[in-house]
Amino acid sequence: xxxxxxxxxxxxxxxxxxxxxxxxxxxxxxxxxxxxxxxxxxxxxxxxxxxxxxxxxxxxxxxxxxxxxxxxxxxxxxxxxxxxxxxxxxxxxxxxxxxxxxxxxxxxxxxxxxxxxxxxxxxxxxxxxxxxxxxxxxxxxxxxxxxxxxxxxxxxxxxxxxxxxxxxxxxxxxxxxxxxxxxxxxxxxxxxxxxxxxxxxxxxxxxxxxxxxxxxxxxxxxxxxxxx
Numbered sequence: 001x002x003x004x005x006x007x008x009x010x011x012x013x014x015x016x017x018x019x020x021x022x023x024x025x026x027x028x029x030x031x032x033x034x035x036x037x038x039x040x041x042x043x044x045x046x047x048x049x050x051x052x053x054x055x056x057x058x059x060x061x062x063x064x065x066x067x068x069x070x071x072x073x074x075x076x077x078x079x080x081x082x083x084x085x086x087x088x089x090x091x092x093x094x095x096x097x098x099x100x101x102x103x104x105x106x107x108x109x110x111x112x113x114x115x116x117x118x119x120x121x122x123x124x125x126x127x128x129x130x131x132x133x134x135x136x137x138x139x140x141x142x143x144x145x146x147x148x149x150x151x152x153x154x155x156x157x158x159x160x161x162x163x164x165x166x167x168x169x170x171x172x173x174x175x176x177x178x179x180x181x182x183x184x185x186x187x188x189x190x191x192x193x194x195x196x197x198x199x200x201x202x203x204x205x206x207x208x209x210x211x212x213x214x215x216x217x218x219x220x221x222x223x224x225x226x227x228x
Contacts, residue, residue: 002222004147006214008174008195010226011113015171017162017194019180020130020141021056022202025137028053029095034088035067040208041083043067046219053203057182059124059149060085069213074151085126099201106142108224118225119168122161124149144169157184161162162192170205179223183207 021027032053047067055066064081071077087124110117120143123130127148134140145165149155152164166176178189181202189196190211198205198213201220208216217223 001218002225003134003216004013004214005212006195008214009049009099010177011115012116012175013177013227014115015169015176016109016119017122017176017178017189018164019040019178019182019185020121020125020134021139021182021201022204023179023185023199024121024139025096025098026094027092027133028056028203030088030092031063031165033060033094034091035063036086038064038084039067039144040070042080050111057124057184059155059178060088060126068074083139085161089129092133093136096133096137098139099220102223103139103142105220105224106139110142112198112224112227116225118144120144120165121146122148122165122178122188124158127151157187157191159188159192162188162194166192166194181205181208186211186213189213197223198209199223 020023032049035052039046052067055063061081064084065221068080083122122133125148127150131146134146145168147161152160154160162178165172173193176194177197178185178194179197181199186196186198188218194204196213198208198216200216200218
């Protein structure tokens with residue numbers, strides 16, 4: 001179901017900025033396995049998958065910090081992060097897949113109603129695995145830019161990445177829509193002055209009540225319906 005909370009004309013949208021994990025792709029299992037591999041390596045107890053999934057969204061350093069219980073030893077944290085990233089790079093496509101309906105929606109959105117729209121990815125995941133996953137899963141052709149959590153000096157919810165995309169695509173803020181599965185994405189959009197769309201099929205739909213988006217969709221196919 002599509003639920004509007006803010007009044008905006010989807011026909012005016014020229015740029016769509018997508019989160020990656022929990023929005024375009026289901027990477028839950030590979031992230032869970034990588035975190036638990038890191039915990040095993042350092043003789044820590046493994047965590048339930050749902051707990052790890054709830055830690056996703058603020059980037060790899062915060063994911064590792066949360067999984068380790070916020071350790072004070074920064075050297076240990078850095079070592080653990082390096083192990084996690086190395087393991088994840090090798091296993092990032094073991095189970096990760098595009099949500100059913102996403103590619104069809106991207107194709108429909110790009111040229112719906114005769115309006116040519118640009119699309120981009122803005123993730124807090126490091127940029128190299130983000131781009132590798134987008135490429136490997138056949139989504140790269142839809143996006144003019146793919147940025148990650150280390151593409152800029154700051155991560156979401158800081159608006160730098162979104163504002164950079166506005167500048168690069170020569171799009172006004174009121175002509176852009178930020179799409180994601182968590183309050184982080186909504187707050188990013190607000191901070192950048194763009195419209196926001198929350199998706200409830202991702203990792204953190206429970207956080208959307210903390211920062212209600214302008215529109216909410218429950219299924220990937222409904223993203224295309226917004227612009228039909």
